[in-house]
Amino acid sequence: MSETPSVCRHLHIHGRVQGVYYRASMVEQALALGVSGWVRNRRDGSVEALVCGPAEAVEELIDWSRQGPAQARVEGVAVAEAEGPPPAGFEQRPTA
Template identity: 50%
Template sequence: MIHGRVQGVWYRGWTVATARELGLVGWVRNRMDGGVEALVQGDAAAIDRFMMLAQDGPPAARVAGIDVENAPVEDLQSFEQRATA
């Protein structure tokens, strides 16, 4: 979960592009509470790099914090943007 000013600032689009560049799979979606939720799978070093970049996100974003938790592995082939939950 990414918190802060992360909706309406192209955070999801940035997430998709960044994750794909790093060879990661997963998904990202807006949450009704104003946050952004993402599931990121792949090489541990690439995930670490993604997490470092996600602290800033796109230029208009203002990330206040990121909550990380382990999640079950999903059978995913790419990184996609999903509908708001």
């Protein structure tokens, strides 16, 4: 049995993504998918996240991030490779 490769991605999500349960929803999605990392609001109104885990699960979370929760209006998601090591668990961090 081969192990699924682990990857880390840095996300920068733009649109109406603050005050719409985006971060809490992302935490729920990440935990359901077994993805580790963090999510936080940015002072410019965007949301930033680091997501790490099996490549397929990370891609699934990135796909989710392009839609977000029902109240969100995502205009764009910039995805970049990120360096590990991945953090344990998935948490909301303070605004940066």
